Amino acid sequence: MNFDMNEAIQVLKSTPGTLTSLLAGLSDNWLHTNEGEETWTPIQVIGHLIEGEKYNWIPRLELIIQQGAAVSFPPFDRYAHLTKESESSLDNKLSEFQKLRMQNLNRLQALVHTEEQLELKGNHPQFGTVKIRELLSTWVVHDLTHMSQILRIMAKRYNQDVGPWIEFLRILK
Structure with a gap:
């Protein structure tokens, strides 16, 4: 097993700053691009991460500590951010996430x-029975997955513009 609490916290702590450095100040063309129908934009990914902070990781951790496996986790709506209309700017979303x-x-x-x-x-x-170690490991990998997703979305915006170099750009394949 590779899970280490201090290392997990390092990644979890760095995610908001990493996303702020990547996205703050970019044009709407970057922030509102996606990979096609029923895919998310970078700004929607931030909305999803905010929902997870509110309703997923810590509430589930607390439930395990308080009640163990006696009570099932309430479902987490992975798409709730899509139904909540928000006039919030990217800067406000990033600040809220932080x-x-x-x-x-x-x-x-x-x-x-x-x-x-x-x-x-x-x-x-x-999934049935899960451990706190698995929940926390998933939280870290979830962050990494969505950072990768944002980078992939942004790269694909130039998919047709890179010409023959596409052969060497694995992110576009």
Whole structure:
């Protein structure tokens, strides 16, 4: 097993700043591009990450600690950000994500202190029994997945413009 709480927190802590550095100040053409029908734009990905901070990671962690596997996690609507119309600017979304993430990391560190706690089990509505270690590992990989997704979306905006170099640009394949 490779999971290390301190290393996980390093990635989780860096995600908001990484996304801010990548996206802040970009034109709407970059922020509102997607990969086709039923795919997300970079700004929608940030909305999804915000929803996860509010309703996924820490609420599930708290449920495991408080009730173990006796109660199933409430479902998390992975698409809720698409139905919530927001006039919020990208800067406001990034700021909200940063604030929520810092609060959640503080909560995580207040709740989980030992290796033994990482083995506590909860009940996922789809997967059945899951451990805190798996939940936290998934949180990290979820961040990395969406950062990769944003980069892929942005790269594909120039898919037809790179000409023959497409052969060497794995992100476009």
